[in-house]
Amino acid sequence: xxxxxxxxxxxxxxxxxxxxxxxxxxxxxxxxxxxxxxxxxxxxxxxxxxxxxxxxxxxxxxxxxxxxxxxxxxxxxxxxxxxxxxxxxxxxxxxxxxxxxxxxxxxxxxxxxxxxxxxxxxxxxxxxxxxxxxxxxxxxxxxxxxxxxxxxxxxxxxxxxxxxxxxxxxxxxxxxxxxxxxxxxxxxxxxxxxxxxxxxxxxxxxxxxxxxxxxxxxxxxxxxxxxxxxxxxxxxxxxxxxxxxxxxxxxxxxxxxxxxxxxxxxxxxxxxxxxxxxxxxxxxxxxxxxxxxxxxxxxxxxxxxxxxxxxxxxxxxxxxxxxxxxxxxxxxxxxxxxxxxxxxxxxxxxxxxxxxxxxxxxxxxxxxxxxxxxxxxxxxxxxxxxxxx
Numbered sequence: 001x002x003x004x005x006x007x008x009x010x011x012x013x014x015x016x017x018x019x020x021x022x023x024x025x026x027x028x029x030x031x032x033x034x035x036x037x038x039x040x041x042x043x044x045x046x047x048x049x050x051x052x053x054x055x056x057x058x059x060x061x062x063x064x065x066x067x068x069x070x071x072x073x074x075x076x077x078x079x080x081x082x083x084x085x086x087x088x089x090x091x092x093x094x095x096x097x098x099x100x101x102x103x104x105x106x107x108x109x110x111x112x113x114x115x116x117x118x119x120x121x122x123x124x125x126x127x128x129x130x131x132x133x134x135x136x137x138x139x140x141x142x143x144x145x146x147x148x149x150x151x152x153x154x155x156x157x158x159x160x161x162x163x164x165x166x167x168x169x170x171x172x173x174x175x176x177x178x179x180x181x182x183x184x185x186x187x188x189x190x191x192x193x194x195x196x197x198x199x200x201x202x203x204x205x206x207x208x209x210x211x212x213x214x215x216x217x218x219x220x221x222x223x224x225x226x227x228x229x230x231x232x233x234x235x236x237x238x239x240x241x242x243x244x245x246x247x248x249x250x251x252x253x254x255x256x257x258x259x260x261x262x263x264x265x266x267x268x269x270x271x272x273x274x275x276x277x278x279x280x281x282x283x284x285x286x287x288x289x290x291x292x293x294x295x296x297x298x299x300x301x302x303x304x305x306x307x308x309x310x311x312x313x314x315x316x317x318x319x320x321x322x323x324x325x326x327x328x329x330x331x332x333x334x335x336x337x338x339x340x341x342x343x344x345x346x347x348x349x350x351x352x353x354x355x356x357x358x359x360x361x362x363x364x365x366x367x368x369x370x371x372x373x374x375x376x377x378x379x380x381x382x383x384x385x386x387x388x389x
Contacts (some may be wrong), residue, residue, distance in 0.1 A: 058234065
């Protein structure tokens, strides 16, 4: 047996006791953070300017408010008929212990029309990458970057954004059009990469994805279930410590709201269908590199979940498109039993299950043997599959 469940059981009981002891303290900190935001609600423009001025120096992630901090907006009327495009993706990563150096990206594409003459189109597009210029990137100085791990993930994210723009452009223009994506529109994973690699992926995503959606005037957004972002909480931290005087105390003792994220702030403040105020994310990659496509967000109570909805600046600035996103995202969550129906269908088309991975691997090995190329997994990979002693 790989795990000793007797020992684990004791540790789980200890964890439960520790969590119970910390719960009351956490509730008190949540109440204090809410009070700080409420007390400064009318001064939201001042705090927007302060947050914009110090985000690059802040020890915490920050958000810049675009509306009064305590604002709550009721659910707008959803159009009886609307057209929606949704995309999701998955991948099989490059495995240096596998039979061949390659990776696969599978995109799930969904087009739905509700109301008059309803319709549904579902399909998946798998793409195998194996050419040398696909599995190895080279910058202008000849430096090489192998497409594996975070780079394959970045390529999938980029392809999802571009595919969403292409798919949404096919939507009929007779009724409102919405482009919906799962997860964040902020390419957080690119932040830690070499600047050339970051720009290689990000510029494609912005120019071929968001820019095309803006040109087509399509309401664009993404849906994050059970979000853990701490950006609004970061604004509460800035209110409590505007000069960061206490921020660098050891063991987090200078953080008045340690362990709190935005979801905890809003989860029981918003009624069913209500959204929070709108905020701009001040993550460095968003603030420094997104330009006119900077990502804003609000929190929305969809009944069974408190979710984060992200939208580009040009959608956030348009009251009609903003209300359309609010209404349609809520409608989709109701149709899907708590999660957008369109995204659930896109995921079904995109997902690569473990059985699919095994079939793909065996297909690679059989093809390599057929063309008489040296193939097969490395000894390390084989030893993991067969438990030899």
